[in-house]
Amino acid sequence: xxxxxxxxxxxxxxxxxxALVLLGVLDKSTADLYGYEIAKHLQRTNQGxxxxxxxxxxxxxxxxxxxxxxxxxxxxxxxxxxxxxxxITDEGRAMLAQWSDIWRQTRGFVDRFxxxxxx
Numbered sequence: 001x002x003x004x005x006x007x008x009x010x011x012x013x014x015x016x017x018x019a020l021v022l023l024g025v026l027d028k029s030t031a032d033l034y035g036y037e038i039a040k041h042l043q044r045t046n047q048g049x050x051x052x053x054x055x056x057x058x059x060x061x062x063x064x065x066x067x068x069x070x071x072x073x074x075x076x077x078x079x080x081x082x083x084x085x086x087x088i089t090d091e092g093r094a095m096l097a098q099w100s101d102i103w104r105q106t107r108g109f110v111d112r113f114x115x116x117x118x119x
Contacts, residue, residue, distance in 0.1 A: 007076070018052055018060045020103060023096040025086060026070065032085035034059055061086055069095050 022119075025038055033041070035058050042057075043050040064070045069092035074082045088096070111117075 014051055014056070017103075018056060019064060020096070020099045021052070022057065022060055022064065023069065023092055023099070026086060027093060027096055032073070032087045034083040034085050035049040036083075038086075064092065069093075 021042070022038065025041060027032060036054070038061075039050060039052075039054040039057055042052060060074075061070065065072045065086065070086045070090060071089055072084050072086050074084050076082050
């Protein structure tokens with residue numbers, strides 16, 4: 001079996017889901033979070049293995065912030081470079097709701113075909 005096709009499929013699938021997952025994580029958080037902290041949370045949530053590479057998270061966070069879906073602030077760190085903390089905005093919550101609906105519809109559509117229940 002060709003593992004490279006499976007890896008490519010996973011990569012393509014993840015590319016479309018990173019933004020949705022990041023908005024979901026930040027929506028559920030009561031505190032501002034920085035990229036590394038989010039990456040570790042994703043890893044813990046998936047039994048120690050993240051589906052997203054840490055390096056893919058940062059550009060998506062910046063894109064979401066540029067679109068007004070997140071706010072960010074930079075805080076100096078004594079143990080390393082400054083950290084950029086993110087918080088979801090009201091616009092981000094509205095987009096999360098819209099994208100979640102789209103995800104549910106898409107998931108349902110795909111499930112009907114792979115589970116053989118499509119007529």
